[in-house]
């Protein structure tokens with residue numbers, strides 16, 4: 001009888017009671033006409049006479065304990081009920097709406113990651129204007145007047161009579177939404193003397209029809225290092241270091257000869273990162289780079305006889321797509337929370 005009572009009590013206390021119905025069911029199971037304690041009380045008569053008083057007392061003590069537990073449950077249910085009722089004013093339109101925490105946009109995450117790796121090897125960040133003169137976007141970068149990138153079908157120009165505060169143009173000089181961050185190379189070199197090691201992130205614009213890999217607005221990170229005796233080896237090892245830090249030590253980087261008006265020699269850089277799943281299995285073109293063309297150094301009054309440098313420019317979206325396995329660049333701009341929430 002003793003253990004039976006203990007079992008009944010501990011089972012009762014272990015029963016989940018969150019609603020009035022559950023409370024009633026538990027009560028009936030213990031104290032109702034066929035409840036376990038009622039049945040035991042009824043069975044008292046069958047016990048030997050001398051055992052009855054003690055057994056009776058034990059049953060009563062268990063009933064009291066059960067009763068206490070049932071009352072505690074009752075109170076808990078009542079206060080939970082009250083909380084729900086008190087919680088109701090959440091729907092009061094005069095209260096401020098609960099604001100979910102925002103997250104960092106994946107492009108900003110990737111940009112900051114790249115900048116912090118480059119900062120660790122001495123590249124200081126500078127910001128240039130998104131609207132810039134043809135001089136900085138093209139001419140000082142050794143880009144001839146008939147270069148296809150200068151055509152209005154590639155680059156967005158402002159109407160010729162537009163005056164932009166703070167931007168002083170030569171007579172008849174076009175002003176554009178910059179098509180690349182290379183314009184910042186010129187601005188930095190005009191302001192500072194070598195040696196310099198800078199990186200410039202920012203938004204660029206090209207007249208591209210949107211598809212899975214193009215949008216008319218995108219982001220680049222430009223790098224520039226000018227000093228004595230800078231070589232292609234410095235360029236290659238800087239990019240090797242950057243991409244191994246960013247994408248993992250197994251990442252491979254290769255150079256392919258290319259042409260840019262402002263670097264000589266010029267390269268396109270391909271990446272391979274097998275460990276990044278499907279996107280990493282093949283060589284992917286990732287960015288352009290090269291040794292700063294002597295013509296560019298002359299345009300900013302640097303002496304190409306004593307100075308040399310390298311420059312590179314990479315698309316942030318492209319790297320984010322590889323890093324996160326995103327198959328369509330437009331996901332970065334449509335602000336669908338189902339997409340964005342995966343990065344915060």
Ligand code: PHE
Pocket residue numbers: 179180181182260263287288289290311312313314
């Ligand atoms: N500006 C080039 C582009 O947008 C990239 C680049 C930057 C190439 C610096 C060489 C050096 O394609």
